[in-house]
Amino acid sequence: MKAIAIKQYGGPEVVEYLELPDPKVGPDSVLVRVRAAGVNPVDWKIRDGHLDGVLDVHFPLIMGWDVAGVVQAVGGAVTEFEPGDEVIGYVRKDAVEHGTYAELVSAPVRTLARKPAALDWAAAGGLPLAGLTAYQGLVKALRVKAGETVLIHAAAGGVGTLAVQIAKALGARVIGTASERNHAYLRELGAEPVTYGEGLADRVRALAPDGVDAAFDLVGGGAVGVSAELVADPRRIASITDYGVVALGGHYLFVRPDAADLTELGRLADEGKLTVPVASTFPLAQAASAQALNAEGRTRGKIVLLVD
Structure with a gap:
């Protein structure tokens, strides 16, 4: 699969568009084909090494925690989802290595909820981390x-x-x-x-x-x-x-993955009480540019990577 990864800490120059092995799917996880991945300040702060003191990091590191996509396969213990389901997730795991800036991501079910029907892929991809933080x-x-x-x-x-x-x-x-x-x-x-x-x-x-x-x-x-x-x-x-x-x-507050909270955000969106303004979208290969824009801190709404 194609993915955006880094092999060492640094600025935008360390960001690479790589061919990497497809992720394995554990018993409590599902394989998601990514349609959109939100860009957040924590992404480039991890890239720069600012969170090295608190996060267990392994290289090459696929960046990103936000995802919206379609379930491709499910682990042996999963009953919550099945292939074809559209989902959103804040896919933060215990170690930082297999993120969402990729064509595929293996996501624990505890990090996922069903995608709100009212949101398109870009808005859905920008919702999880920011929405959970607010909620x-x-x-x-x-x-x-x-x-x-x-x-x-x-x-x-x-x-x-x-x-x-x-x-x-x-x-x-x-x-x-x-x-x-x-x-x-x-x-x-x-x-x-x-x-x-x-x-x-x-x-x-x-x-x-x-x-x-x-x-x-x-x-x-x-x-x-x-x-x-x-x-x-x-x-x-x-x-x-x-x-x-x-x-x-x-x-x-350091936001936590929570399926129930994500589900509640989806309900608010589907009831017309919550919209996700999208400031800009970038193709996956231009993730470094998306992060640079995010780091400026002047955008109104979310910056999102779209994955074909």
């Missing part, structure tokens, strides 16, 4: 409820866009930080936009004089500190970038 942060860490006000930092980004929609589906009021060029976009999603930067806490209080019930940091910097000024209970602050939130009593 697990809002529902499991922050426990956002109807009628509450939640502040989402970097609300127009890949995770933020989904977090806004999920929070709205939960019945919450959403205040989202973004640059002014993205304010109209956030209003379309149902959020109340505020410009990030110095004076943010005052701008949020102008919209919510009593502060907010919960805050979700997707950008880092001083977002956790601002959140602490606005949230009465520090247990209602979560961050995916700043581990210092734990010292305040909040939650540091």
Whole structure:
């Protein structure tokens, strides 16, 4: 099969388009023919070696954790899926080696759910990691409820866009930080936009004089500190970038594969409550260019690799 892999850590120059052996299918896994693979910041951070201290890595390393595709074969213990099923997955395994930037991937059933019918392949491929991050942060860490006000930092980004929609589906009021060029976009999603930067806490209080019930940091910097000024209970602050939130009593979130959570995201999509804006698509062979665009951090929505 064709795959995007690296043989050592480094920048975009180490990314190769290779012919590699088809993956083996274990008893609790299925073989997925990949139609789309989302590109996420963690992909190029692994490539650069930034996560070497926490992840067991083996070379050659096929990159990617997001997938949307069609089941080709099932392992001996699998009863959840059968060949021909369309699935999505956040295929993070215990070791980083056999990723989703490939024509085929062997995926444990615990990482998969059925593809939402409402999403095309590109949108489906961009949903899993970002969608699970948003869902697990809002529902499991922050426990956002109807009628509450939640502040989402970097609300127009890949995770933020989904977090806004999920929070709205939960019945919450959403205040989202973004640059002014993205304010109209956030209003379309149902959020109340505020410009990030110095004076943010005052701008949020102008919209919510009593502060907010919960805050979700997707950008880092001083977002956790601002959140602490606005949230009465520090247990209602979560961050995916700043581990210092734990010292305040909040939650540091590293997203986990979860079939039930993926299924719930699919339900929201099929009910018209969740869309996945796709900023750009690239063919598999141009994965290095897709990662470079992702690393710029200025795209609105998801960057996705399409696999023929």
